[in-house]
Amino acid sequence: MGDLGGRLLQDTQNSDAIVTDAPGERYRLGFVDVACLIINRMIGTGIFNSPRTVIVGTRSAGGAMILWFFGTMYALAGTHVYIEYGLNVPRYVIEGVEQAVPRSGGDLHYLSFVYSWPYYQKGTVLYSAVLYGISFICVANMAGNCINFGTRVLVAANPGADINHTIVCAIATAAAFFSCLVHAVSRRGGIVLNNFLAIVKVCILLIIPGVTFAVLAGAIRDENGGIVRDVFGKNMAPSVAFQPPRNFDLGAGAPSEDLETGTVNSYAAAFLSIVFAFGGFEQSNHVLGEIRAPRRTFPRAATFAVGLVGILYMFCNICYMAVVPAYEQSTGVVALIFFQKTFGQFPGDTRPNRIFNSFLALSSFGNIIVTTYTAARMKQEIAKQGFIPFPKFFAQDADVSIGRLVLYLRRKGWKVPFFSSPEEHREATPVGALVLHLGACLVLIWSTIGIPADDAYGLLSSLSAYLITAFFGIFLALGILILRVVGPQATEAAKTQEPMRRSWRQMTRGSVYSWLSISTAVLYLIGNAFPVIASWIPRNASFGLTTVKWLVVPTICWTILGIASAWWVGFLIAGRIRSRRQHKTLVHEVWPEFDWAEPVSTRRGGDDDLRQERRRRDGGKVLVHETVLFTWEVEEMDDLQAYSDMQERDTPYDVPLTSVPGPMEPDAAAMPPGRRRQPPPEDDLAGTTFDNFAPPRWAS
Template identity: 30%
Template sequence: METDPLVARDDASSKHHQPRNLGVLSASSLIFNKMIGTGVFSTPSLIYASTGSLGISLILWILGGIFSLTGISVYLEFGLAIPKSGGEYHYLQRVYRKPQFLISCIFLTQMILVGFSSGNCLAFGQYLLFALGSQEPSDWNSRLIALAVLTLVCLLHAFKPAWGTRLGDILGVVKIGVLVLIIAGGIAALRMKDLPGLQNFEHFFANDGFGGSLYDYSVALLNIIYSYKGWENANYVLSEVHNPSRTLSIAGPLAVGATTILYVAVNLAYFAAIPKADIASSGVIVAGLFFRNVFGLTFGQRILPMLILLSNLGNILAVSFAQARVNQELGREGLLPYSDFWASTTNGSPAAGLLLHWIVSAIVLIAPPPGPAYQFIIDLYAYPGAWINVLVGAGLIYLHLHSVVEQWGAQYTDSVHFHSHDIINFVFLASNLFVVIVPFIPPPSSTVLAPGYPYYLVPLVGSLTLLLGVPYWFWLKSRIVHP
């Protein structure tokens, strides 16, 4: 049997490995904190405006959860066979072996260049200023707050890693509490005479006179899939997960299943408390309308931003925690210049990996001019990851078709194995192909997006970002030391 040099070689940097001390709660929190961001507080209006039907909107939210569960299944098989930090790096290298290291360089460019926390940090700054009474937060004030919170989070993870993990666990519970509060408010709204209540559920699946085209449905589903993004987060830190077979098998499905139920229930709460016309026109403040209608003006305009602010903080903690481990793993594999430095561990934490994450995120925060240029960069955050998922899904299908997975026990690990069903793998692949192809389809009414950029610019630049891995590979391949 051919030996994979990336796996069979001695891990010379094993001295950098952190202890496996992340249990089910911490792994679940990593997933919760990345999945539950601002999406469920802002996108339901867009989904309803696109579909024109509350019932169809709800079905699409359920589909988003199903697609995420297929992703969990695919990543469980890879993760339990290769229980190492780095996530897709190891999975892609297992499948796409020739040319050697090319796929690793493509993954590296995606993780380094667009694996930033800038979007959530900026949202933190905007919501903090709004909660403090600023109706039109200054762009640079928001950025300075964003840079400060990014710095504090990275310092916390670097010098007090146990505190960072504990705070992430707490914020994961807080996020669930916020969603439960919304659900409880929705139940209360059914008994309030001045709110729509059950009236919105009449003719639930009928079109209300707008949206409903195939393109509208595709845009709605695309935004929902992005709202579920983050289900793979625990796979990036598996070297620190205690008993990966048990922990990931519980944490992954638990987090995604619970998030799906919460998302559906929260949307039902919105439907019960907000008139249809207001849902369609509310944009990103749909949650604000909900809290104002149910709990009053003060709570909706002051307390809600603070709750969403905590949600953003949880995202920043989860993304920076996982991203630093991926950066460290890339250093261990010799794929970064000065790899020993990036692979190092300080105070039980990948401080150098956190520094790299801080540098990229800070540049993205500071460099772009105000206006649509910044929004373009934020929109670019999620797209390349869908291409990586396509490669992972296609890779697992290939391994199944060639019965290669039977070799995993001997070559990779003696852990308990998990087999993802072929139908699930095909659904995962199809859903991600949908995500990468739809943005290239011209809108029926206009070819220019609201910020002034062509509709195809984000998917085009996102795809080209991955291709930057090719020239990087040409530069790096002569520097790789083969065993």
């Protein structure tokens, strides 16, 4: 770009550019931080509420356990899909070499990379990005967990009392405000709180196997003083494990009605609840640009976290089967019945109910904290695409940290503890994205005021699981297969020194195995397609939500997809109208800055230097700074820029300044050094016989 265009562009940048910086090396997310992000998001209310949905849907204990096993395989397959995308997408040309640079944004960048058409302009306002971005803004928030948090707080405080949904919504609103405030004023404080809650959740799930071992040892007695018996053999005996409830050894007081066998839709709803319980393994991809040495830390932490949660979930379901008879699992919340049987349920004793609801409230609050942190970064990346109003406000970072207040107090002579030093908390945060996140959350919270709190939670959770996890998961898995079979788009020859087209196998060599990539993509595709398709099959009215019809969830999700499609079409129409009437064109340019992901150690030595250099090269680059320009400019500016570039290339700089007409005479002082036109040299032959002699062209 010529100097004139550069100066004009610089003037535009001053008012319209979006400037973001990655956290410093010291404040990047480490292994524990990344693992806790995933653990805190995955371990929520699903492991406590989903077992009843699963056993009601499958109508058998054996079918429920098999479905939970498939859910674990589904989560591991999805984790591998996200690792493959995270380590290889998006791709940049740095110093003439195309390479992958892990960055925040997750699914948004992955879908844009695979499905790069249709678009408004090449690489700008892609249909896939708009479809995902609008859907994510609408349903990917903390509304469901906020409502569940409010419900569980009320029940834990006063078991047996009627739940006022207005009070629930008020508590949910307060929880949403608190979470956004924490992440706005202290990024590091939010991460520390997230890590603490993740560790507490793991400890809570470890209580369930511990209590079960006590039951197996005969150390726990029921309210009558008898030993709590192990019923795992009755639930999982080969003769009854895959039979409907009527074939179980029901015992005294068991319901005698014959429940129908699970239908296709009930199986789909059961698996969708498992998808929700395992949801969250993609959280680290949303903030991949903030991870320290992402190529080394990200895959290890993600695999460890998902594997740990999968093992804990399987153990918890085995414990439920060992303590709670199968017929009772279909009559109430399985985890609550488990605590009632193990901790005792005496007349008037509300301790098991309080303990259970306290666990649920804590799990929901942990999900609120982690979702706010990751979803705000996602919505910041969505705003950078420029297809929503006020993109700069929603995408720009701002420093409203508590570190500014602490710094002010320190200057006034106040003493602050070391952990409150301004350096630990003064980081820019995506305040605009947090405002967008909070606004969408509050709309969903108060839009469910007319239905019971439990149904509101189930509805909002199902919307997120169906649309964000399952629906777009289909296209992510399909994208891996497309890249393996068809291959990625060719890189422009002018941008890279490497061959124009490389296969996906060549691009991913060293990061994933081809056979594992294809296998996990197929498994993830099937796991997501099943609930998306089967949810349209009618099911028994007694199954699922009591006040919400079965078709509400898929209908709302497809309506949101229709709105997102209409949004993209509307953007195209508005752009064409603006181009025709105002003669303006869209300018969307990105200037990324990169640095090595692996810092250089201060130690020196021959072997150490070689090892560090190899480790640095394998670690690749990370994005440390990005400037995004999204504005509308007059189309004639493109012609002026092209003419200016042509003149700078073709006009010889030894032409006297006087040869240029006055009105077009450039300011020599404004031109860059080395490119300024110099005045003609003095003629050494002036006043001689050879005065006014013109040499031939070949002599010049």
